[in-house]
Amino acid sequence: xxxxxxxxxxxxxxxxxxxxxxxxxxxxxxxxxxxxxxxxxxxxxxxxxxxxxxxxxxxxxxxxxxxxxxxxxxxxxxxxxxxxxxxxxxxxxxxxxxxxxxxxxxxxxxxxxxxxxxxxxxxxxxxxxxxxxxxxxxxxxxxxxxxxxxxxxxxxxxxxxxxxxxxxxxxxxxxxxxxxxxxxxxxxxxxxxxxxxxxxxxxxxxxxxxxxxxxxxxxxxxxxxxxxxxxxxxxxxxxxxxxxxxxxxxxxxxxxxxxxxxxxxxxxxxxxxxxxxxxxxxxxxxxxxxxxxxxxxxxxxxxxxxxxxxxxxxxxxxxxxxxxxxxxxxxxxxxxxxxxxxxxxxx
Numbered sequence: 266x267x268x269x270x271x272x273x274x275x276x277x278x279x280x281x282x283x284x285x286x287x288x289x290x291x292x293x294x295x296x297x298x299x300x301x302x303x304x305x306x307x308x309x310x311x312x313x314x315x316x317x318x319x320x321x322x323x324x325x326x327x328x329x330x331x332x333x334x335x336x337x338x339x340x341x342x343x344x345x346x347x348x349x350x351x352x353x354x355x356x357x358x359x360x361x362x363x364x365x366x367x368x369x370x371x372x373x374x375x376x377x378x379x380x381x382x383x384x385x386x387x388x389x390x391x392x393x394x395x396x397x398x399x400x401x402x403x404x405x406x407x408x409x410x411x412x413x414x415x416x417x418x419x420x421x422x423x424x425x426x427x428x429x430x431x432x433x434x435x436x437x438x439x440x441x442x443x444x445x446x447x448x449x450x451x452x453x454x455x456x457x458x459x460x461x462x463x464x465x466x467x468x469x470x471x472x473x474x475x476x477x478x479x480x481x482x483x484x485x486x487x488x489x490x491x492x493x494x495x496x497x498x499x500x501x502x503x504x505x506x507x508x509x510x511x512x513x514x515x516x517x518x519x520x521x522x523x524x525x526x527x528x529x530x531x532x533x534x535x536x537x538x539x540x541x542x543x544x545x546x547x548x549x550x551x552x553x554x555x556x557x558x559x560x561x562x563x564x565x566x567x568x569x570x571x572x573x574x575x576x577x578x579x580x581x582x583x584x585x586x587x588x589x590x591x592x593x594x595x596x597x598x599x600x601x602x603x604x605x606x607x608x609x610x611x612x
Contacts, residue, residue: 338378430556433588450515459546483574
C-alpha cells in the first residue's frame with residue numbers, strides 16, 4: 266500500500282532527466298534535490314549543491330547532519346552516465362557516490378532506491394566476452410553493478426531499478442534533455458546510415474520517461490523493499506525493423522525521404538567497412554554496434570518487471586512505438602522552433 270504520510274525524500278541527480286521526472290511524480294511530498302553544477306535548477310522544495318565524488322557528498326557538515334535528521338527516503342539517481350569515460354571517473358562518482366549515499370542512509374535510518382541500468386545483465390550472465398575491448402558501455406555498466414552490490418551488501422534497506430534506454434514522455438514526447446536514443450535517431454534521419462547494425466535476435470528496448478518516473482515514485486511510496494525492478498519492455502519491445510520503419514516514416518513526415526538500409530549483424534562482414542565510413546557517421550555506427558553488443562550479451566531480449574508493476578502499482582505500459590514516435594516529433598518541433606526564432610532575430 267502506498268503511504269499517505271508526508272515524506273522528506275532526498276533525490277540525488279535531481280537536475281537529470283530521470284531526477285526531474287521522478288520529483289514531479291513525488292509531489293506533494295517534500296523533495297530535497299542534490300545537484301552538481303547545473304544552472305537550470307529543478308523546481309522542488311529545496312535544492313542543495315553537492316558532489317557525489319566528495320566526502321559527505323560535497324555537503325557541509327551542517328547540511329549532512331540536517332539531512333540525516335530529516336530525510337525519510339533516499340532516491341539515488343545521480344551518476345556519471347556518459348559512456349566512454351575513463352574508469353577512475355566512474356569509480357569515483359558512481360561507486361564512491363553510492364558508498365556516501367549508504368553512509369547518509371545509515372545515519373538517517375532511511376532506505377535507498379537506486380537507479381541502475383538494465384545493461385548490467387551482461388555482466389551477470391558472464392557475457393562480457395561478447396563486448397569488444399573498446400566498447401564504450403563496458404566501464405559504465407561495471408560501475409553500476411558494483412554500486413548495486415555495494416548497496417545490497419550494506420545492510421541498508423533497498424530497491425534497485427534497472428531502466429533501459431529512455432525516450433520521452435509517452436503522451437507528449439517531452440524530456441528535459443534529449444537522450445542517446447534521440448541522438449542516434451537524429452543521425453539516422455539525416456540519411457547518413459549505410460546500414461543498421463543489430464545482432465540477430467536483439468529487440469530495440471526503450472521505455473518512456475513518464476513510465477520510468479511513475480514506476481520509481483510509486484515503488485518509493487509503497488514501502489515494499491528488497492526488490493529489483495526491470496524497467497524494460499522485454500519481449501514486448503519493438504523489433505529492429507519496426508524501429509527503422511518509424512524512423513523512415515518520421516523523416517518522410519518532415520519532408521526528407523531516406524532509404525531503408527540493410528539490417529546487419531555486426532559479427533558478419535559489413536556491407537561498408539567502418540574505416541570507409543565518414544568520421545561522424547563512423548562514430549554513430551560504432552555506438553550502435555556497442556549497444557547492439559551489450560544487448561546481445563544481455564540475451565537480446567531483456568528481462569522485465571513491467572507486468573508485475575502494472576498489476577501491483579498500477580504503472581502504465583503504453584505503446585513503446587507510439588512513445589518513440591512522439592519523442593522524435595517533440596525534439597523535431599523543438600529544433601524547428603529554435604531555428605524559426607533564430608531566423609526572426611536575424612531578420
